[in-house]
Each structure stands twice: as structure tokens, then as C-alpha cells.
Amino acid sequence: MLRGLALNHYYTNLKNITLTLLFNQIYNATYNYFKGPKYRHSILGRWNVTTLKSTIGKSENAGKLTLDYLQLLIKELRHLQYGLNPDLYTDKFLYNKLINAY
Secondary structure (H helix, E strand, O other): OOOHHHHHHHHHHHOOOOOOOOHHHHHHHHHHHHHOHHHHHHHHHHHHHOOHHHHHHOHHHOOOOHHHHHHHHHHHHHHHHOOOOHHHOOHHHHHHHHHHHO
């Protein structure tokens, strides 16, 4: 059932845990690994460095129109926004980032 980072996290951190741990404890450990403070901090770092220029500079985006770059930027920021602190899920916060991203 597990793939990628989740499988790696299991083998690194949870494989040797005794069976006496409840499912909820394993769930919480995995959830905190992916959605805890470290995760949110890393997403905030990615949010802060994402700009229109960085979007244009990605090799997979080469040769697109300016409007396409803008749409890609908005899509990426929307995706990152849901990994931020829930207080930052507002349209005002996204709008502010778009203005600064130019």
C-alpha cells in the first residue's frame, strides 16, 4: 500500500516498532512526519521562493506563452497553499503572494 516517501518513512521510522503500538499511534507518527511542523516549514520555504521568474526558468516550462506561465504559477501556489498553516488558506494571502511573485 505504501509508496515513495511513505514507504521510506515506514522502513526508516516505523518498521521496528512493536505490535503493541496502536494503529492511531502509527497513524499520528506518519501524519506528523508528512503534515507536521517540519512539513509546513518546508512548504513555506518553497512558497517564499516561488516566483514568476522561477516558474519561467523550469526546463519543463520552456517555450510557453506568458499567460501559460502565469497559470502555472497560480496552479503551483494553490497546490502549495494547502500545505501551509490553515490560517494562510485565504485568497488575500494568495493575492499578496501573486503580487510579490511578479
